[in-house]
Amino acid sequence: MTPGTSGSKGTIRVLQLYPRDMNIYGDWGNALVLQQRLKWHGYAPELLEYNVGDEFPDEVDIIVGGGGQDSGQLVIQDDLQSRAETLRGLAEDGTPMLLICGTYQLFGRFFKTRTGSVIPGIGVLDVETHGTDERLIGNVKITTAEFGEVLGYENHSGQTTLGPGVEPLGTVPKGTGNNSSDGQEGARYRNIVASYLHGSLLPKNPAIADFLIRAAVERKYGSFTPGDPDDRYAVLAREHAARRPR
Amino acid sequence: MFSFSVPLGKLVRRVSRLRGGGSALPGLVVEKIDPGFMQRTLSTLPHGVAVVSGTNGKTTTTKMVVELLESQGLKVFTNRTGSNFTRGVAAALLGDVDWRGRLDADIAVLELDEAHAVHFVNRVPPRYSLLLNVLRDQLDRFGEIDKTAQLLQHIASKTTGTVVLNREDPRVARIADTLDGPDVRYFGLDDSLLSTFPNDDELRAGPGSPAPAAVQQKPPADVVLRRVGPDNADFEYDGGTVTTAMKLRGVYNIFNAAAALTLARSICGSGAAAADQATLLTALSRVAPAFGRGESLVVDGLPLDLVLVKNPSGFRLGLKSFPAGGYATMIAINDNYADGRDMSWLWDVDFESLRADGVDQLTGSRAYDMALRLQYDEVTVGAVNTEIAPALAAFIAGATDKPKRIFCTYTAMLAIRRELSKITTVEVVS
Numbered sequence: 001m002t003p004g005t006s007g008s009k010g011t012i013r014v015l016q017l018y019p020r021d022m023n024i025y026g027d028w029g030n031a032l033v034l035q036q037r038l039k040w041h042g043y044a045p046e047l048l049e050y051n052v053g054d055e056f057p058d059e060v061d062i063i064v065g066g067g068g069q070d071s072g073q074l075v076i077q078d079d080l081q082s083r084a085e086t087l088r089g090l091a092e093d094g095t096p097m098l099l100i101c102g103t104y105q106l107f108g109r110f111f112k113t114r115t116g117s118v119i120p121g122i123g124v125l126d127v128e129t130h131g132t133d134e135r136l137i138g139n140v141k142i143t144t145a146e147f148g149e150v151l152g153y154e155n156h157s158g159q160t161t162l163g164p165g166v167e168p169l170g171t172v173p174k175g176t177g178n179n180s181s182d183g184q185e186g187a188r189y190r191n192i193v194a195s196y197l198h199g200s201l202l203p204k205n206p207a208i209a210d211f212l213i214r215a216a217v218e219r220k221y222g223s224f225t226p227g228d229p230d231d232r233y234a235v236l237a238r239e240h241a242a243r244r245p246r
Numbered sequence: 247m248f249s250f251s252v253p254l255g256k257l258v259r260r261v262s263r264l265r266g267g268g269s270a271l272p273g274l275v276v277e278k279i280d281p282g283f284m285q286r287t288l289s290t291l292p293h294g295v296a297v298v299s300g301t302n303g304k305t306t307t308t309k310m311v312v313e314l315l316e317s318q319g320l321k322v323f324t325n326r327t328g329s330n331f332t333r334g335v336a337a338a339l340l341g342d343v344d345w346r347g348r349l350d351a352d353i354a355v356l357e358l359d360e361a362h363a364v365h366f367v368n369r370v371p372p373r374y375s376l377l378l379n380v381l382r383d384q385l386d387r388f389g390e391i392d393k394t395a396q397l398l399q400h401i402a403s404k405t406t407g408t409v410v411l412n413r414e415d416p417r418v419a420r421i422a423d424t425l426d427g428p429d430v431r432y433f434g435l436d437d438s439l440l441s442t443f444p445n446d447d448e449l450r451a452g453p454g455s456p457a458p459a460a461v462q463q464k465p466p467a468d469v470v471l472r473r474v475g476p477d478n479a480d481f482e483y484d485g486g487t488v489t490t491a492m493k494l495r496g497v498y499n500i501f502n503a504a505a506a507l508t509l510a511r512s513i514c515g516s517g518a519a520a521a522d523q524a525t526l527l528t529a530l531s532r533v534a535p536a537f538g539r540g541e542s543l544v545v546d547g548l549p550l551d552l553v554l555v556k557n558p559s560g561f562r563l564g565l566k567s568f569p570a571g572g573y574a575t576m577i578a579i580n581d582n583y584a585d586g587r588d589m590s591w592l593w594d595v596d597f598e599s600l601r602a603d604g605v606d607q608l609t610g611s612r613a614y615d616m617a618l619r620l621q622y623d624e625v626t627v628g629a630v631n632t633e634i635a636p637a638l639a640a641f642i643a644g645a646t647d648k649p650k651r652i653f654c655t656y657t658a659m660l661a662i663r664r665e666l667s668k669i670t671t672v673e674v675v676s
Contacts, residue, residue, distance in 0.1 A: 024382075024390070025382060025588065025590040025591065025594070026588075026589075026590025026591060026592070026593035026594055027593075028593055028594060029590065029592075029593025029594075029619075029622075032593070032622050032623075033622060036622050069390045069391065069392050070390070070392070071392050138587065139587060153587065153588040153589070153590060155588065198588060198590040199588070199589060199590055200590055200593045203593070203615075203618050203619070203622065204615070204618065230621075233614055233617040233618040233621050234618055236614040236617070236630075237612075237614035237615045237617070237618045239614075240611065240612065240613075240614050240615070240632065241589075241612075241615065244581060244587070244611065244612075245587075
């Protein structure tokens with residue numbers, strides 16, 4: 001593949017997964033941050049959408065999926081199963097993905113609802129989720145090895161447990177995270193970052209955005225030469241967010 | 247029957263007012279000692295109770311309904327202090343009943359928060375309900391918007407007379423399918439205005455996103471808002487279209503005027519009063535916005551507009567209704583409980599309309615989240631200061647020759663009004 005024209009170092013195609021049905025709160029922020037930071041790093045972003053019934057696009061470089069209400073998850077469930085093979089292939093092949101909340105759950109093995117019915121996931125991630133009556137809501141701070149301190153906001157009633165096939169994204173000094181028992185938040189597998197955190201996640205955690213971008217560029221063009229984004233507001237927004245109550 | 251609870255409650259109300267206390271404490275006291283007080287008092291009203299609920303616009307719409315009904319000669323009881331919880335209703339009742347517990351009113355029109363309305367209607371089934379919209383707001387309280395829609399459905403199902411629904415909000419309009427008791431009436435919008443009101447399913451859209459699937463055949467509406475002008479609007483009802491002057495600003499307020507008109511017509515039409523269309527319209531044209539909802543103050547001889555923004559649809563509508571050109575702009579974002587703690591909502595608002603003129607000043611506990619948001623929409627930011635008082639002073643000092651506009655969350659608005667009251671006349675809320 002050759003780098004793109006018009007002065008950019010190459011084109012990166014970012015696919016929003018089910019933005020129509022899985023977009024509960026600020027998920028557009030993650031797509032926007034990838035789009036703008038790609039530009040600031042000197043690459044040409046191309047934003048794509050995949051909704052229920054669409055043709056699945058070729059040459060996808062980054063995938064982002066958002067949170068969904070229970071109703072949204074029901075709407076996409078069959079379509080997602082029909083794309084399971086494609087998505088598993090992309091994941092195994094190192095395609096960077098950001099999977100938030102509802103999409104995180106559905107990329108796991110299954111979601112068992114409170115009433116005991118089991119919604120199958122697509123098994124990209126070795127995780128399982130159990131619906132509860134307890135809603136976990138509030139500001140969250142997690143400690144990660146790869147991205148330092150990660151800040152966000154959680155709002156979920158499904159509780160997720162990790163299997164041996166994935167690593168946690170981090171541990172939780174403030175907030176709840178995956179579930180109310182083991183103090184872990186999110187999941188990491190190959191180039192996938194999965195998390196319950198809204199906020200939106202990427203604006204105040206540019207290290208994660210740049211990880212996804214670097215992985216996409218290296219995969220497509222062999223090497224990544226970063227630009228120089230101005231992250232002063234991100235630094236200040238993080239300082240103030242970290243001091244806010246739960 | 248003489249009840250001891252009313253004089254005691256009224257006494258607590260007086261004492262707590264003297265102490266400058268909250269408006270709900272006397273309500274709490276009377277609820278404790280006399281749990282049947284509210285239900286008993288409201289059930290004596292000849293035309294029953296009308297409940298107004300929904301995410302956006304409850305306060306201004308309730309105010310409109312009250313003024314419309316008063317224009318028809320009805321005595322209306324309402325919870326004016328904005329205390330839209332059950333206890334607040336009980337407290338407001340205590341202020342209005344006589345010492346024997348009698349309420350001199352024909353009808354009660356009550357603004358109720360969605361979650362509290364559910365408890366209220368279980369105890370006092372309303373004769374009328376008006377359900378405005380379901381939008382992403384305070385998801386940290388209610389979890390999901392489908393859950394909020396269920397709360398509104400419950401209010402509708404307990405309504406004994408007429409339910410008035412927003413035809414253009416799919417989650418609200420669908421409630422009609424679940425009802426078999428009450429009559430259903432709709433208020434609606436002209437197709438040409440629909441794009442100004444993205445419903446919640448359209449909110450996610452980034453630029454260039456495809457439109458969602460076409461909506462099915464719409465039911466006829468009792469009142470349709472056809473056009474909004476700079477200081478007037480066209481409403482269609484009874485087969486004709488009338489133009490009326492409007493003191494309210496902002497398309498969303500004027501759409502809520504169609505909602506208020508529909509409810510007032512239902513109430514009058516069912517025998518409460520002979521609805522006189524001319525006096526209804528005159529009353530509508532005179533309604534001023536409720537406290538803090540789109541107020542215009544004067545500072546240094548120039549207008550300063552306060553625009554309350556509390557969720558993405560409200561912020562989008564605010565930006566659309568009040569174009570930036572020629573104005574100095576400040577944005578104040580707090581994240582206290584009443585504002586919502588999650589900042590995700592800022593990412594569902596499109597700020598491109600501010601790009602040409604930039605934003606002069608940012609403030610509030612999440613001023614830097616706002617700065618970051620604007621950076622990603624390529625909007626220039628003048629100054630950022632999380633402290634509201636100095637930020638407001640700098641904003642006013644820096645734009646003495648321009649009209650000014652401040653977009654603010656609820657608690658930021660309270661702080662800004664407090665500061666402004668030191669330099670200009672600000673309406674005092676009781």
